[in-house]
Amino acid sequence: GGIVVTESLRVGGDRFDENITRFIRKEYNLAIGEQTAESIKISIANCLPSQQKEETMAIKGRDLVHGLPRQIEITDRNVAKAIEETVNMIIEGIRQVLEKTPPELSADIIDRGITLTGGGALLKGLPELITKKTLIPAYVADSPLECVAIGTGKALEDIDKLRSSGSLIGASRRRDRKVW
Known part of the structure; x- marks a missing residue:
């Protein structure tokens, strides 16, 4: 097994946090910190929020109009809107890789599916939406x-093979490389 097709995306867990921060700033005139955005992502972010039961979360920040502390309640549906563009970028990246995948490997993908890794994989509803x-x-x-750490360890075990195949070219400069 080696790398067959790659697609580089500048998307990760931090991007979701930025989306949430920007959405709350724009929609609620409220500035929140990185930790609050991450807490929202972990607690109620959902790519497929329930239409029956809405999840809410109270968050605190600084009112951008008055400069005073303020608390609001945000819903999982609002968070879904906030992260929608980034989620769509991930899905589009997956589609691009699938379109470039050799036909003989497509059967393996259909049989084995797509395995999600990293912190973003823990986003509720992402596997179902994909x-x-x-x-x-x-x-x-x-x-x-x-x-990532496990894969890096395995790659280091076969570093000579990777060097000879050219798979290491630019690897140190491409932290955002995704391999599907």
Whole structure:
């Protein structure tokens, strides 16, 4: 097994936090910090919010009009709107990789599905939305936060093979490279 197709996306967990921060600033005139945005993402962010039961969260920040502390309540539906563009970028990146995948590997992808790794994989509803949009089952890896370290360890075990195949070219400059 080696790298067959890659697509580079400048998208990650921090981008979701930025989306949430920007949305709350624009919609509520409220400035929040990075930790608050991450807490929102972890607690109620959902790519497919329930139409029956709305989740809410009270958040505190600084009112941009008066400069005073203020508390608001935000819903999972609002957070879904905030992160929608970034989620769509991820899905489009997956589609681009699938379009470039050699036909003989497409059967493997259909049989095995798409495995999501990293912190973004923990975003509620992301696997289901990817499955819905690509018609290919998507799953979260067993240890999504450790996958990069585990993969790096395996790559280091075969570093000579990687060097000879040219797979290491530019790797140190491309932290955002996604391999599907």
